[in-house]
Amino acid sequence: MDVFTSAVDLLRDRHPERPVLALRPHAARRAANWFLANFPGRVLYAAKANDASVIMDALVEAGVRAFDVASLVEIERVARIPDAELYFMNPIKSRGAIVAAYRDFGVRSFAFDSDEELDKIVQETGGAHDLDLFLRLACPNTHSLIPLEGKFGVSSADAPALLLRTRQIARRLGITFHVGSQAVVPAAFGEAIEQVGQLILDAGVIVDAVDIGGGFPSRYPHSDPPELASFMQEIVRAAAELAVKHSCELLCEPGRALVAEAESVIVRVDARRGNALYVNDGAFGTLFDAAYSGFRFPARLVATSRRKQKPLAEFALYGPTCDSSDYLPGPFVLPECVREGDYIEIGQIGAYGRVLANHFNGYGEYDEVILTDEPMLSMYSSTEEPSVATKTKAGRTLPSRPSSDLSETGAGVAPASDVSSWGNAPRSARPLRDTRRCRMRP
Numbered sequence: 102m103d104v105f106t107s108a109v110d111l112l113r114d115r116h117p118e119r120p121v122l123a124l125r126p127h128a129a130r131r132a133a134n135w136f137l138a139n140f141p142g143r144v145l146y147a148a149k150a151n152d153a154s155v156i157m158d159a160l161v162e163a164g165v166r167a168f169d170v171a172s173l174v175e176i177e178r179v180a181r182i183p184d185a186e187l188y189f190m191n192p193i194k195s196r197g198a199i200v201a202a203y204r205d206f207g208v209r210s211f212a213f214d215s216d217e218e219l220d221k222i223v224q225e226t227g228g229a230h231d232l233d234l235f236l237r238l239a240c241p242n243t244h245s246l247i248p249l250e251g252k253f254g255v256s257s258a259d260a261p262a263l264l265l266r267t268r269q270i271a272r273r274l275g276i277t278f279h280v281g282s283q284a285v286v287p288a289a290f291g292e293a294i295e296q297v298g299q300l301i302l303d304a305g306v307i308v309d310a311v312d313i314g315g316g317f318p319s320r321y322p323h324s325d326p327p328e329l330a331s332f333m334q335e336i337v338r339a340a341a342e343l344a345v346k347h348s349c350e351l352l353c354e355p356g357r358a359l360v361a362e363a364e365s366v367i368v369r370v371d372a373r374r375g376n377a378l379y380v381n382d383g384a385f386g387t388l389f390d391a392a393y394s395g396f397r398f399p400a401r402l403v404a405t406s407r408r409k410q411k412p413l414a415e416f417a418l419y420g421p422t423c424d425s426s427d428y429l430p431g432p433f434v435l436p437e438c439v440r441e442g443d444y445i446e447i448g449q450i451g452a453y454g455r456v457l458a459n460h461f462n463g464y465g466e467y468d469e470v471i472l473t474d475e476p477m478l479s480m481y482s483s484t485e486e487p488s489v490a491t492k493t494k495a496g497r498t499l500p501s502r503p504s505s506d507l508s509e510t511g512a513g514v515a516p517a518s519d520v521s522s523w524g525n526a527p528r529s530a531r532p533l534r535d536t537r538r539c540r541m542r543p
């Protein structure tokens with residue numbers, strides 16, 4: 102794959118006809134380094150968030166060896182990674198997928214949320230005695246922008262009996278939950294871990310593992326979460342209160358937080374109508390969440406010649422298909438002079454961007470390059486200085502963070518010892534700044 106120092110460098114070399122997926126593997130590596138150094142337990146990458154081999158390789162280089170997989174296709178793909186440990190955490194799986202996972206790929210860790218699913222796992226593995234079984238709890242979506250509640254999870258009323266039954270079957274017994282994606286308040290995890298603690302007391306069983314799922318946030322123009330260290334502190338605080346804290350392993354399954362920053366899409370403007378830009382990627386491409394989940398992504402004009410970058414204006418985008426829902430309200434903040442033929446870099450699409458793209462209307466084909474510059478926004482900046490505000494012509498103030506002083510090690514964040522000792526770390530005092538609630542991913 103060709104490597105460029107920036108999107109400008111790319112456009113000096115070529116004028117791509119197709120949208121370009123611009124990968125920044127160093128950003129994925131830095132995020133993984135941070136999680137491996139700061140999470141007090143085992144870090145699984147949720148492979149559904151981004152399956153590009155360059156990104157997966159970067160995570161593996163950083164030391165990630167455990168993966169949350171949701172389907173047999175993901176299992177087949179991830180199993181090629183040497184020493185990969187696979188956790189089949191989709192609470193509902195086909196019988197065929199369970200058999201193949203267990204027999205052909207050596208998967209021993211399975212999530213489930215009902216007696217029926219547990220029966221399936223037991224039957225399809227021939228009553229195996231080497232199963233690590235994770236009961237998925239229902240978890241209210243109190244603090245996240247993409248809810249994952251409703252579809253999966255046993256209720257707290259039904260959980261104790263199911264946990265007790267599973268204890269008789271499992272080699273290792275685990276509890277898991279998902280607080281929703283882009284959780285913007287550390288208490289989301291604290292409250293869910295407290296719910297786990299109560300369940301353990303109610304059921305009166307020893308639990309060997311608590312998997313706190315994904316949900317860790319990234320940074321977007323509409324969502325400027327507190328630093329990740331405050332999430333770790335809250336997790337450590339809550340986990341320290343578990344009755345099983347001395348014997349129980351903690352796990353997490355970040356997707357978004359590991360890869361959101363690691364990819365941009367570079368699109369071309371094919372028409373401008375007022376403040377609407379018609380571009381060559383959209384809702385049926387990598388920008389699904391901008392159309393259907395209320396997400397805003399940072400955007401910048403990629404100019405190879407001197408162009409006036411000010412004043413700024415707010416734009417909506419239309420994707421390339423004939424469907425009028427291929428509309429991204431944004432707003433995307435760009436120089437007011439943007440015109441047909443220009444290229445725009447849209448950042449932070451590394452999580453759930455490429456994996457949601459389809460071929461509707463014959464689109465969905467991309468060029469791919471590696472960029473070595475910094476992502477447009479980052480959770481892994483070396484200092485936690487206040488956000489730098491960008492003012493648009495319409496007077497709106499947008500949060501953004503400089504990403505020029507980032508290192509691959511995640512330097513400057515709380516040292517590992519601050520969060521890996523299960524003590525009484527201070528709770529985050531930063532208020533919830535995100536005001537929008539987003540639609541459930543259809």
Ligand SMILES: Cc1ncc(COP(=O)(O)O)c(C=O)c1O
Nearest residue numbers: 147282315316317354355356357
């Ligand atoms: C079981 C499970 N684990 C982890 C994740 C990753 O979540 P996130 O990308 O919010 O970190 C998901 C996302 O849907 C999930 O369903």
